[in-house]
Amino acid sequence: MYAIEFHTKIKNGVIEVPKDYWERLRREIGDEQVRVILLTSERSGTSGAEMERDFIEQLLTNPLRIPDFTPLNRDETHERS
Numbered sequence: 001m002y003a004i005e006f007h008t009k010i011k012n013g014v015i016e017v018p019k020d021y022w023e024r025l026r027r028e029i030g031d032e033q034v035r036v037i038l039l040t041s042e043r044s045g046t047s048g049a050e051m052e053r054d055f056i057e058q059l060l061t062n063p064l065r066i067p068d069f070t071p072l073n074r075d076e077t078h079e080r081s
């Protein structure tokens with residue numbers, strides 16, 4: 001799997017892939033399905049609670065992978081400062 005990143009506008013629900021990538025996509029993927037992830041620069045009209053819920057949902061779907069991470073044990077979780 002590889003990623004292609006480009007900037008474009010969505011027109012009538014259609015995302016246009018730049019011509020520079022057409023041949024590579026045809027050669028590498030053909031008619032296979034692809035996964036598309038849309039990132040926007042800002043989320044106007046979305047409340048902070050909605051953004052927080054979306055962020056948590058995103059983390060649950062795609063958890064961060066941190067090398068040498070050790071989760072807290074039960075006592076550490078309930079420890080008070």
